[in-house]
Amino acid sequence: QKEVEQNSGPLSVPEGAIASLNCTYSDRGSQSFFWYRQYSGKSPELIMFIYSNGDKEDGRFTAQLNKASQYVSLLIRDSQPSDSATYLCAGQGTGNQFYFGTGTSLTVIP
Amino acid sequence: GAGVSQSPRYKVAKRGQDVALRCDPISGHVSLFWYQQALGQGPEFLTYFQNEAQLDKSGLPSDRFFAERPEGSVSTLKIQRTQQEDSAVYLCASVQGSNQPQHFGDGTRLSIL
Numbered sequence: 001q002k003e004v005e006q007n008s009g010p011l012s013v014p015e016g017a018i019a020s021l022n023c024t025y026s027d028r029g030s031q032s033f034f035w036y037r038q039y040s041g042k043s044p045e046l047i048m049f050i051y052s053n054g055d056k057e058d059g060r061f062t063a064q065l066n067k068a069s070q071y072v073s074l075l076i077r078d079s080q081p082s083d084s085a086t087y088l089c090a091g092q093g094t095g096n097q098f099y100f101g102t103g104t105s106l107t108v109i110p
Numbered sequence: 111g112a113g114v115s116q117s118p119r120y121k122v123a124k125r126g127q128d129v130a131l132r133c134d135p136i137s138g139h140v141s142l143f144w145y146q147q148a149l150g151q152g153p154e155f156l157t158y159f160q161n162e163a164q165l166d167k168s169g170l171p172s173d174r175f176f177a178e179r180p181e182g183s184v185s186t187l188k189i190q191r192t193q194q195e196d197s198a199v200y201l202c203a204s205v206q207g208s209n210q211p212q213h214f215g216d217g218t219r220l221s222i223l
Contacts, residue, residue: 044153044201046212088152
């Protein structure tokens, strides 16, 4: 079992809709979680990070963390075609390692 | 520099050759990570440094892989006797401190012929 699991997709949503990306993790000791966006042929770029249970909002993005269910999600409101990319979920384990999921491919259809 | 710098951006080598990949982290960042990313996959952890100390190398796939960070800044990932399965993008990331996000370089795309 991988430390971080993501549905690889692809996920398609129409422009203006809400895109919901989900991630589960196995290490109960993980404290920090990160969402990265990766365009094809590019390196991952940080979107958001979250440490505490609940929601964290930043512009069109909302990260949600539920430590009891070991579940992390990212909501993208008012999705734009430029949001089309692969979204990587990562958790920081107890040994300071970062574990990445395989990524969810998102396509926003104009 | 302002960001993490990796070189070369692209490297083509023949099977059996040795290669060296360089990472120059963000100034002042204590921790440095190396990842291997195959096409369509997420980054896979290789190794991690805190300053010059290599604290975890459990992700290195074989003893052909070796990483160093002798002065706690620039790091080099060396792959000896390269094999075709070593073809991937090698990403370097640096972190300022605990519970902080990683900042990635542009990666080195390695192709073994």
